[in-house]
Amino acid sequence: MTANSIQSPAAEHPAPKGAGPPMASIGNLIRRPETGSFIGLVCVFVFFAIFGGESFLSVSGLASWLNIAAELGIIALPIGLLMIAGHLDLSIGSVIPASSMMVAIVSGHFGLPMPVGIACSLMLGVAVGFLNGYLIIKTDLPSFVVTLGTLFAVAGLTLGISVLVAGSTSVALKSDPISKMIFGDFINGKFEVILLWWIAAMLFVGYILGHSKYGNWILALGGDKVSARNAGIPTDKLNVALYMASGLCAAFVGMCQAILYNSAQVSAGQSFIFNSIIAVVIGGVILTGGYGSVIGIVLGTMTFAIVNQGIYYTGFDANWASLIIGVLLLAAVLLNNSFRAMAISHAAPRVKPKAAP
Amino acid sequence: MTAPLLQLNSVNKSFGPIDVLHDISIEVKAGEVLCLLGDNGAGKSTLIRLLSGVHKPTSGEMLMNGKPVSFENPREASDHGIATVHQFGGTFPLMSIGRSFFVGAEPTKRWGPFEVFDRKKANEIAVREMRQLGITRITDGDRLVGGLSGGERQALAIARAVHFGASVLILDEPTAALGVKEAAHVLRIVLQARKKGIAVIFITHQVTHALTVGDHFAVLIRGMKAADFRKGEKTREEVTDLMAGGEAMAGLEAEIESHLH
Numbered sequence: 001m002t003a004n005s006i007q008s009p010a011a012e013h014p015a016p017k018g019a020g021p022p023m024a025s026i027g028n029l030i031r032r033p034e035t036g037s038f039i040g041l042v043c044v045f046v047f048f049a050i051f052g053g054e055s056f057l058s059v060s061g062l063a064s065w066l067n068i069a070a071e072l073g074i075i076a077l078p079i080g081l082l083m084i085a086g087h088l089d090l091s092i093g094s095v096i097p098a099s100s101m102m103v104a105i106v107s108g109h110f111g112l113p114m115p116v117g118i119a120c121s122l123m124l125g126v127a128v129g130f131l132n133g134y135l136i137i138k139t140d141l142p143s144f145v146v147t148l149g150t151l152f153a154v155a156g157l158t159l160g161i162s163v164l165v166a167g168s169t170s171v172a173l174k175s176d177p178i179s180k181m182i183f184g185d186f187i188n189g190k191f192e193v194i195l196l197w198w199i200a201a202m203l204f205v206g207y208i209l210g211h212s213k214y215g216n217w218i219l220a221l222g223g224d225k226v227s228a229r230n231a232g233i234p235t236d237k238l239n240v241a242l243y244m245a246s247g248l249c250a251a252f253v254g255m256c257q258a259i260l261y262n263s264a265q266v267s268a269g270q271s272f273i274f275n276s277i278i279a280v281v282i283g284g285v286i287l288t289g290g291y292g293s294v295i296g297i298v299l300g301t302m303t304f305a306i307v308n309q310g311i312y313y314t315g316f317d318a319n320w321a322s323l324i325i326g327v328l329l330l331a332a333v334l335l336n337n338s339f340r341a342m343a344i345s346h347a348a349p350r351v352k353p354k355a356a357p
Numbered sequence: 358m359t360a361p362l363l364q365l366n367s368v369n370k371s372f373g374p375i376d377v378l379h380d381i382s383i384e385v386k387a388g389e390v391l392c393l394l395g396d397n398g399a400g401k402s403t404l405i406r407l408l409s410g411v412h413k414p415t416s417g418e419m420l421m422n423g424k425p426v427s428f429e430n431p432r433e434a435s436d437h438g439i440a441t442v443h444q445f446g447g448t449f450p451l452m453s454i455g456r457s458f459f460v461g462a463e464p465t466k467r468w469g470p471f472e473v474f475d476r477k478k479a480n481e482i483a484v485r486e487m488r489q490l491g492i493t494r495i496t497d498g499d500r501l502v503g504g505l506s507g508g509e510r511q512a513l514a515i516a517r518a519v520h521f522g523a524s525v526l527i528l529d530e531p532t533a534a535l536g537v538k539e540a541a542h543v544l545r546i547v548l549q550a551r552k553k554g555i556a557v558i559f560i561t562h563q564v565t566h567a568l569t570v571g572d573h574f575a576v577l578i579r580g581m582k583a584a585d586f587r588k589g590e591k592t593r594e595e596v597t598d599l600m601a602g603g604e605a606m607a608g609l610e611a612e613i614e615s616h617l618h
Contacts (some may be wrong), residue, residue, distance in 0.1 A: 211473045213463035220460040222447030228432045230441070231461035291451040344503040
């Protein structure tokens with residue numbers, strides 16, 4: 001997924017005037033799937049730099065949106081892979097609080113060592129993901145319905161068990177210094193340590209989608225499920241693995257939040273459902289699957305986070321942020337559509353009269 | 358005389374109480390094109406699904422090189438060298454040519470501890486294989502499949518099958534959605550595949566296309582084999598009549614006649 005990955009044949013195409021390598025690479029750059037998202041990000045950044053002024057551009061301004069982006073980004077990456085594969089996962093909205101509660105109850109309420117609480121928390125996410133994937137491949141129901149079901153089921157379970165076990169919907173957690181340092185601390189007093197995890201996730205998912213055979217499988221699965229299966233791709237296993245990854249990442253974020261805030265609530269996380277979808281769609285992934293890139297998803301996440309936090313630096317009422325996000329989403333989808341059309345028409349045949357058979 | 362590459366002996370297929378295929382026997386030899394002709398609903402699709410491992414016959418036997426075979430899934434059929442190319446190429450419009458060519462069989466190279474998809478190699482091979490089938494316009498394997506014309510997509514799918522060593526190539530209505538020139542190109546590609554010694558099963562309802570490339574013909578009517586003949590044994594009109602079910606066509610002509618007068 002590097003921008004300079006142009007093979008020589010690209011230059012043979014009638015590129016814009018002076019078809020040297022630099023011009024050809026600009027042409028190819030425009031046809032990349034994430035170009036639209038990049039333009040969106042720049043526009044949004046410039047807008048808030050103008051209206052938010054210096055405090056938005058300051059280190060703490062940067063930290064405020066990067067922290068939001070990191071939490072959302074870790075979830076948006078596997079959600080993006082799922083959407084490229086043609087699925088959705090709504091259940092993350094309750095996996096996040098469920099895993100927060102899990103680590104808080106195991107290590108806070110019962111006082112077991114932190115690693116045990118963290119492991120339980122992550123296992124919970126993987127288990128919900130496995131259940132989602134398993135139900136979807138066995139029932140062949142739309143993933144929207146299945147994960148909507150698990151969203152409510154897990155939310156109910158979290159509430160019920162928390163009250164039953166801890167007697168409260170909010171549980172305090174005092175983590176040991178090492179866990180705190182790895183998962184829930186600040187760097188330089190401003191940047192959450194989860195930012196580093198986000199970068200690691202980007203690199204890993206970027207490798208998976210862009211540079212491993214599994215990325216090809218995911219694109220093929222989203223492009224045409226039947227052809228993918230006929231080509232010998234283990235589509236069922238792939239689906240389950242993608243859901244487990246999404247459950248794991250949601251649990252990871254929930255666990256980090258509990259450690260960061262030293263407590264867990266049963267009702268945190270519903271906003272992540274739509275926010276992650278918005279970030280992924282702004283990033284150029286199409287809802288029907290088969291197309292998308294990690295760079296796009298990261299850019300979409302940053303765009304969302306800038307609007308979400310930047311509004312507080314502008315002096316506008318924060319309620320307007322939702323309006324901006326709504327408009328941005330529609331604009332991004334339209335922009336991405338036209339860039340995708342350009343990418344396709346780039347290889348279209350010279351105009352040929354088509355006769356009916 | 359060598360045994361046929363692929364042979365069906367009195368194969369039946371029913372879904373519950375419904376008989377879809379009844380007593381079908383066909384055979385195809387290496388380097389030969391067998392055309393399966395039939396109107397919509399004649400059972401062509403079901404026959405393809407039997408051959409490509411999607412369904413299993415209810416009774417009857419399937420032989421490859423004279424040995425009985427049975428496919429549990431499409432993967433097993435393709436392991437036996439049977440490749441199926443569907444009407445729209447079965448390719449992925451938003452994937453690059455190189456990537457879609459190698460779906461499920463990605464070339465990889467080592468990069469430190471990682472196994473990475475060898476995009477350069479994939480693109481080179483895909484472009485070269487398409488070039489061998491006469492598609493010279495495509496020079497960049499990074500382009501999206503969605504930008505190819507219908508005939509080029511067929512060529513990509515056929516090139517893929519040939520590259521992965523298919524010995525039996527099943528083409529399901531490859532020319533149905535194409536213009537005249539594009540269809541002619543696909544027919545040329547079929548003949549090239551035949552020349553490479555591949556056994557081609559060409560499914561179509563376009564008699565002209567079938568007669569152009571076929572060595573051997575079988576006509577399906579309502580799940581039964583109504584005729585089996587070799588090149589030159591029947592004229593175009595006879596075949597068309599057969600497919601539409603002779604008398605039915607005559608009846609229709611009489612009816613139209615009566616409306617006109």
